[in-house]
Amino acid sequence: MTLRRRLSDALYLRPWLLLSLLLIPPLLWLGIIYLGSLFNLMLYSFYSLNDFTGQVEYRFSLSAFRQLFSSPANVDIVVRTTLMALVVTLACIGIGFPIAYYIAFYTKGNARTFWYLMVLLPLWSSYLIKVYAWRLILAGEGVVSWFFNALGLGWLLQGILSVPVIGGPSLSNSYLGMFLVFTYVWLPYMILPIIAALERVPRSLIQASSDLGARPGQTFRKIIWPLVIPGVAAGSIFTFSLTLGDYIIPQVVGQPGFFIGQMVYVQQGTAGNLPLAAAFSVVPVVIIAVYLLIMRRLGAFNAL
Amino acid sequence: MVQMLKEPNTASAQAAVVLREVSCYFGSVKAVDGVSLEILPGEFFSMLGPSGSGKTTCLRLIGGFEQPTSGQIVLFGQDASRLPPYARDVNTVFQDYALFPHMNVRDNVAYALMVRGVPRPERHRRAEEMLELVKLAGFGDRRPGQLSGGQRQRVALARALINRPRLLLLDEPLGALDLKLREEMQIELKALQRQLGITFIYVTHDQGEALSMSDRVAVFNQGRIEQLDTPKQLYEYPQTEFVARFVGSANVLEGRLLGLEGGRYALRPERIAIRPGSQNGPNCLSGILLDIHYLGAQTRYEVQVGEERLTAVTSSEEQGLQIGSAVTLSWERGSLRPLREAV
Numbered sequence: 001m002t003l004r005r006r007l008s009d010a011l012y013l014r015p016w017l018l019l020s021l022l023l024i025p026p027l028l029w030l031g032i033i034y035l036g037s038l039f040n041l042m043l044y045s046f047y048s049l050n051d052f053t054g055q056v057e058y059r060f061s062l063s064a065f066r067q068l069f070s071s072p073a074n075v076d077i078v079v080r081t082t083l084m085a086l087v088v089t090l091a092c093i094g095i096g097f098p099i100a101y102y103i104a105f106y107t108k109g110n111a112r113t114f115w116y117l118m119v120l121l122p123l124w125s126s127y128l129i130k131v132y133a134w135r136l137i138l139a140g141e142g143v144v145s146w147f148f149n150a151l152g153l154g155w156l157l158q159g160i161l162s163v164p165v166i167g168g169p170s171l172s173n174s175y176l177g178m179f180l181v182f183t184y185v186w187l188p189y190m191i192l193p194i195i196a197a198l199e200r201v202p203r204s205l206i207q208a209s210s211d212l213g214a215r216p217g218q219t220f221r222k223i224i225w226p227l228v229i230p231g232v233a234a235g236s237i238f239t240f241s242l243t244l245g246d247y248i249i250p251q252v253v254g255q256p257g258f259f260i261g262q263m264v265y266v267q268q269g270t271a272g273n274l275p276l277a278a279a280f281s282v283v284p285v286v287i288i289a290v291y292l293l294i295m296r297r298l299g300a301f302n303a304l
Numbered sequence: 305m306v307q308m309l310k311e312p313n314t315a316s317a318q319a320a321v322v323l324r325e326v327s328c329y330f331g332s333v334k335a336v337d338g339v340s341l342e343i344l345p346g347e348f349f350s351m352l353g354p355s356g357s358g359k360t361t362c363l364r365l366i367g368g369f370e371q372p373t374s375g376q377i378v379l380f381g382q383d384a385s386r387l388p389p390y391a392r393d394v395n396t397v398f399q400d401y402a403l404f405p406h407m408n409v410r411d412n413v414a415y416a417l418m419v420r421g422v423p424r425p426e427r428h429r430r431a432e433e434m435l436e437l438v439k440l441a442g443f444g445d446r447r448p449g450q451l452s453g454g455q456r457q458r459v460a461l462a463r464a465l466i467n468r469p470r471l472l473l474l475d476e477p478l479g480a481l482d483l484k485l486r487e488e489m490q491i492e493l494k495a496l497q498r499q500l501g502i503t504f505i506y507v508t509h510d511q512g513e514a515l516s517m518s519d520r521v522a523v524f525n526q527g528r529i530e531q532l533d534t535p536k537q538l539y540e541y542p543q544t545e546f547v548a549r550f551v552g553s554a555n556v557l558e559g560r561l562l563g564l565e566g567g568r569y570a571l572r573p574e575r576i577a578i579r580p581g582s583q584n585g586p587n588c589l590s591g592i593l594l595d596i597h598y599l600g601a602q603t604r605y606e607v608q609v610g611e612e613r614l615t616a617v618t619s620s621e622e623q624g625l626q627i628g629s630a631v632t633l634s635w636e637r638g639s640l641r642p643l644r645e646a647v
């Protein structure tokens with residue numbers, strides 16, 4: 001028997017051997033590089049920084065978290081980032097769901113391929129280029145404000161920009177502009193999981209609901225939405241956590257106020273305060289975990 | 305509250321379902337092509353045909369899931385051609401059961417009440433009643449995923465019946481069940497239909513199922529009805545070759561071969577007697593015995609007669625027959641059924 005034959009036989013007769021050969025490299029990668037570094041990060045958030053030497057002290061301490069939550073500026077950053085992530089997620093659901101619904105239920109064959117492509121196309125170009133392009137689009141002399149002026153609606157844009165908190169000198173220097181860019185950039189991550197979830201809903205369930213006397217609105221609330229929530233949850237984990245962790249968009253578009261991602265960047269880079277940076281990056285992890293718990297409590301994953 | 309049913313009353317003024325020249329085209333495909341029929345209240349009506357014959361589309365037209373391209377659909381005297389499914393007093397048992405996976409059995413059954421705003425306690429009470437009717441009392445808390453195929457079928461039935469519809473549509477409801485269970489469910493379905501007095505429209509490709517359960521059967525072929533009759537008429541007097549071959553099995557013979565006027569005749573295999581030897585005469589033909597299939601209750605013989613291959617069935621195995629030798633087939637004159645040309 002040749003060596004190849006013997007090897008094939010050995011793998012065929014011992015499926016676990018093949019499985020472990022296939023799985024060990026990715027498991028090592030996931031375990032050490034991914035989870036290991038995440039664990040290390042968590043660990044650092046419980047160390048402290050010696051103010052005199054600037055060195056990290058490897059003893060358990062809550063001083064990083066104390067520092068995070070005792071400074072109103074830091075709490076502001078957490079609140080600001082979380083609110084932005086929340087609003088962006090809601091907008092992505094609001095815009096993404098109808099698109100996904102259309103693609104999943106009303107297209108097939110080439111038309112569906114076309115629409116998939118339209119959703120995915122923005123992901124083919126560099127994220128940085130898109131963000132800087134949006135800065136130009138939203139700038140005071142940019143195409144958006146030109147468009148408003150051309151329609152004679154310049155006053156409307158000025159009115160919107162004069163609203164406190166969300167407004168600013170121009171769209172590219174306002175939270176509204178930042179919100180638009182975030183929503184644009186993360187939208188495909190919301191649409192794709194919703195399409196996947198909708199495609200798994202058998203058409204006969206919708207017909208059965210209608211057959212049993214449910215009007216279209218009722219069918220949507222009682223049948224389609226509950227079955228698609230896992231997809232919406234998956235999409236919103238993307239949009240939510242991507243917004244929470246992003247440090248480029250808040251730097252390029254919007255007001256000067258910091259976001260969590262920027263804070264992590266600054267603290268572990270310029271300021272060299274690794275424990276505080278770690279404490280900041282633990283915040284999104286906790287928020288996402290809480291979010292998932294709430295979703296589960298609401299029964300979002302019952303249909304899985 | 306359970307009404308006893310009288311035999312379907314042909315004299316009753318109002319038909320449950322009337323289709324007038326109904327057609328349904330999907331692009332260039334004529335799924336249903338000018339179908340007219342009338343279904344009486346309390347009737348067990350079957351639509352029988354091979355796949356793609358238009359029977360399911362016809363059912364879906366009555367349920368409101370497809371819109372007719374032309375023609376009129378009247379349900380209990382009301383023109384329903386353009387009514388959406390939720391506005392029709394019709395419920396459906398779907399082929400895949402279509403149970404809602406995120407609800408337990410009780411909520412599935414009570415769904416029709418829930419969307420009408422019936423309060424929860426009454427909903428649950430009536431759902432429990434329905435579950436009892438289909439012999440699933442105590443299963444209310446289970447999920448559809450935890451049930452067997454037969455149990456899911458019963459839940460789908462209970463769910464469709466909870467509103468006491470006047471018309472129940474069943475789309476190959478037993479197709480996914482194994483033979484034994486299917487036979488049990490046939491008996492139960494028929495009993496349930498008698499007990500409730502609801503009009504059943506039953507779509508199937510299984511001719512045995514259609515014959516054993518139905519008051520009347522419409523045989524579909526290529527979007528049209530080939531014949532609409534009682535099971536007995538359908539089997540005894542098939543009008544077209546398609547019906548003769550699809551309902552039961554049949555030998556279809558040219559009149560010339562039989563020494564009769566032109567046209568074609570159907571002859572049921574069990575109407576043929578077979579004996580050794582070669583003999584020609586009126587109402588008999590001789591040929592070569594090709595094969596004998598022992599089927600337990602019956603024995604089937606394949607016989608080559610000239611260009612034709614004929615099948616005969618006897619209830620006990622004939623003695624003295626040898627494969628390859630000459631045999632004589634004979635029948636009574638009255639067993640030949642003249643066929644008209646297909647529509």
